[in-house]
Amino acid sequence: MxxxxxxxxxxxxxxxxxxxxxxxxxxxxxxxxxxxxxxxxxxxARVLDSDSVPAAMFPRVLGYWFWLTFEIGKANIMVMRQALAVEPKLSPKLFTVPNPPRSTVGKATFANSITLTPGTVSVHVRENEILVHGLTDELADEDALKAMGERVARIEGRPA
Amino acid sequence: MTMFVAATAAVIAAMALALIRAIAGPSLYDRVLAGNSIGTKTVLLIGLMGFMMGRPDFLDIALLYALINFTATLAILRFFSYRKIDDAPAAPARDGGAP
Amino acid sequence: MIGWELALDIVSWIVFATGGVAVVVGALGLVRFPDFYTRLHAAGVTDTAGAELMILGMLLQAFSPEYDNSWQIAGKLGLLALLQFLLSPVATHAIAHAGWMVGFKPLAGADLRYEGDGE
Structure with missing residues (x-):
C-alpha cells in the first residue's frame, strides 16, 4: 500500500x-x-515490489550519488588524458570483483556504478561477482571497487 | 546565445567523429556503440537547438528521444542476438555463442 | 557591480566549454582506442561528463530572464539528467555483455595483445 x-x-x-x-x-x-x-x-499486474519502487534506498542513495559524481569526475579526467595522449598508455584487463549487495536493486546499482565510472565497464554480472573490464592499471583499482560495493551494500536498506 | 552555438558545434563535431567509428566498424558491436553515442549527442543537440531558437519546449522531444534511444539500442542488440553474426571476429564463440 | 545575469552567463560558458571538451574528447577516444572494449570507456566519457555538463549548462541558462517558466524548464532538464544517469550505463552494459557473449576477446596487458597470441 x-x-x-x-x-x-x-x-x-x-x-x-x-x-x-x-x-x-x-x-x-x-x-x-x-x-x-x-x-x-x-x-x-502485481509489479509493485522493491524492484519497481525502490523506496528503501531513499534518501541514502542521494548521498551515494553525490559521492559517485566526484568519482566519475576523477575517472573522466584520467580517461580523457589517455584519449588525448599522443601515445596512449593502455593496459586493459579483465578481473572480477565481489557483488556484496543483497537485493537485486543493490546489485544493479553497483553494476551500473561500475559502468558509469569511465575506465571500468561491467561486462558480465553473476549472482555474487561482476566481471569488470578496466582500461588502465590506475583506473582498474580492485580495492576501490570493493569499497564502492560495500558502500552500496550499506545504503541499500533492509533486504527485500 | 553564442554559447549555444559553440556547444552545438562541439556536439556536431563529436557526432562526426562517432560517425567515422560507425562506418569503420569493424564489428557490429562497435557500430551499435557508435550509434548509441550518436543518439546521446542527438538528445543534447535537440535541447541546445531548442534553447538557440528560444523555444525550450523542445526538451519534451529530447526526453522522448532519450527514451527511444535506449530502447532502440536494446532492440537492436536483441534482434542481432537471434541471428548469425557474420562479421564477428574469427575467435571461436565461448558460452555457446549467440543463442 | 556584476549583475547576476552576467555571472550566470560566465558560469554557463565555463560549464559548456568543459562539457564540449568532454564530448569531443570522448568521441576522439571512440575513434582512436584500439579495440571494442576500450572504446566502451571512451563512449562512457561522452555519456557521463559530456552529457551531464551540457545539461547543467542548459539548466543554468534556463534561469536567464528570457524565459518565464524557468522552473519547469529546469525540472525537465533535471529529469533528462536523471534519465541519462540511469539509462546510459544500462545501454553500455548491454552492448558490452552482447559482445562478450558472442566471444569477443579483449586486448590484454600494456603491450595490447590478444591472450594466447604468440610473438
Missing part, C-alpha cells in the same frame, strides 16, 4: 512537471485519470 501511494505521488509530480498547467480543470482531470489508471494497472 505504501508503495502504491509513492507511485501515485511520483506519477502526479511527473505529470505536473511535463504539462506545466495548474489551473485548467479539464487538463488536471485528465492527469488525475491517467495517474490513477497507470497506478491501478501496476497494482493489478
Amino acid at each position: 505504501g508503495r502504491l501511494i509513492i507511485l501515485v505521488l511520483a506519477l502526479a509530480a511527473m505529470w505536473l512537471l511535463l504539462s506545466g498547467y495548474f489551473d485548467k480543470v479539464l487538463l488536471l482531470g485528465f492527469g488525475v485519470a491517467s495517474v490513477l489508471l497507470a497506478s491501478w494497472l501496476a497494482w493489478r
Whole structure:
C-alpha cells in the first residue's frame, strides 16, 4: 500500500512537471485519470515490489550519488588524458570483483556504478561477482571497487 | 546565445567523429556503440537547438528521444542476438555463442 | 557591480566549454582506442561528463530572464539528467555483455595483445 501511494505521488509530480498547467480543470482531470489508471494497472499486474519502487534506498542513495559524481569526475579526467595522449598508455584487463549487495536493486546499482565510472565497464554480472573490464592499471583499482560495493551494500536498506 | 552555438558545434563535431567509428566498424558491436553515442549527442543537440531558437519546449522531444534511444539500442542488440553474426571476429564463440 | 545575469552567463560558458571538451574528447577516444572494449570507456566519457555538463549548462541558462517558466524548464532538464544517469550505463552494459557473449576477446596487458597470441 505504501508503495502504491509513492507511485501515485511520483506519477502526479511527473505529470505536473511535463504539462506545466495548474489551473485548467479539464487538463488536471485528465492527469488525475491517467495517474490513477497507470497506478491501478501496476497494482493489478502485481509489479509493485522493491524492484519497481525502490523506496528503501531513499534518501541514502542521494548521498551515494553525490559521492559517485566526484568519482566519475576523477575517472573522466584520467580517461580523457589517455584519449588525448599522443601515445596512449593502455593496459586493459579483465578481473572480477565481489557483488556484496543483497537485493537485486543493490546489485544493479553497483553494476551500473561500475559502468558509469569511465575506465571500468561491467561486462558480465553473476549472482555474487561482476566481471569488470578496466582500461588502465590506475583506473582498474580492485580495492576501490570493493569499497564502492560495500558502500552500496550499506545504503541499500533492509533486504527485500 | 553564442554559447549555444559553440556547444552545438562541439556536439556536431563529436557526432562526426562517432560517425567515422560507425562506418569503420569493424564489428557490429562497435557500430551499435557508435550509434548509441550518436543518439546521446542527438538528445543534447535537440535541447541546445531548442534553447538557440528560444523555444525550450523542445526538451519534451529530447526526453522522448532519450527514451527511444535506449530502447532502440536494446532492440537492436536483441534482434542481432537471434541471428548469425557474420562479421564477428574469427575467435571461436565461448558460452555457446549467440543463442 | 556584476549583475547576476552576467555571472550566470560566465558560469554557463565555463560549464559548456568543459562539457564540449568532454564530448569531443570522448568521441576522439571512440575513434582512436584500439579495440571494442576500450572504446566502451571512451563512449562512457561522452555519456557521463559530456552529457551531464551540457545539461547543467542548459539548466543554468534556463534561469536567464528570457524565459518565464524557468522552473519547469529546469525540472525537465533535471529529469533528462536523471534519465541519462540511469539509462546510459544500462545501454553500455548491454552492448558490452552482447559482445562478450558472442566471444569477443579483449586486448590484454600494456603491450595490447590478444591472450594466447604468440610473438
